Amino acid sequence: MSEEHDKSLTLTEHLEELRSRLFWSIFWWAVASCLCYYFVPYLLDFVRDSFLNSKVQLIFTRPTEAFIAYIKVAMVAGLFLSSPILLYHTIMFVAPGLKANEKKWVWRLVPVSVILFSLGVTFAFFVVLPVTMHFFLSFQTEALNPMFQVGDFLGFVTGILALCGASFQLPLVLFFASLAGLVNSTQLREGRRFAIFLSALVAAVATPTPDAFTMSVVALPLWILFEISVILIRITGR
Secondary structure, three states, X not given: OOHXXXXXXXXXXXXXXXXXXXHXXXXXXXXXXHHHHOOHHHHHHHHHHHHXXXXXXXXXXXXXXXXXXXXXXXXXXXXXXXXXXXXXXXXXXXXXXXXXXXXXXXXXXXXXXXHHHHHHHHHHXXXXXXXXXXXXXXXXXXXXXXEEEHHHHHHHHHXXXXXXXXXXOHHHHHHXXXXXXXXXXXXXXXXXXXXXXXXXXXXXXXXXXXXXXXXXXXXXXXXXXXXHHHHHHHHOOO
16 A cells, blocks of 8 residues: 555545454454463463462462453463564554654564563563562461462463563663653763662562562663663664
8 A cells, every 4th residue: 555545545444444453453362362272271380380389279269260360361372472463453554654764663663672572571480470479478387378369360470571571661662752852861861860769669569579689680670771772862863
């Protein structure tokens, strides 16, 4: 579709395209979720064995709780599996409204965004979640035996993964803010102390442990991402 034709589309045609792309996005997400549903028991066992010791039980206290938890896990896994298709339809819908140089940046930065999010999730899985669960399970005694509701446990794990994945998008957020003229490298350097404070705050939320070393391990990557952002923005002359 040519750029001239894109600009000549009426509001009705744009809405029709939106409806079509939403339909196919939801369709493939549903297909991927159905495929992932079969593997939910294996995923649940893997997550449980990764973060919980053998004395911890996962329970459900309502008839529908386990089924709903399975559905949620399948949908999250399906979202991850179908994300390339969802990104494609999103980009193709907004592309006609972008200038040539903006399209160039989008196609360059989308893979970077995916990589950063994957790095954040990986960091959460291998560093943040083990530390966090170890802290919470340290309250276990002979008088206190942990029994987690499966929905609460999976929601907690998913939330930490999403938080870290989103936090690792910091370089892109700051880069787009610089392109929009909202910030520049000088302002970011002057706000370095505030960035360090925010990194520590996120680390404190993600790892509620009094251990300063553990918090530093979580906060350090966020601060490094901030410094990388400053360097990239300065290189691009912003």
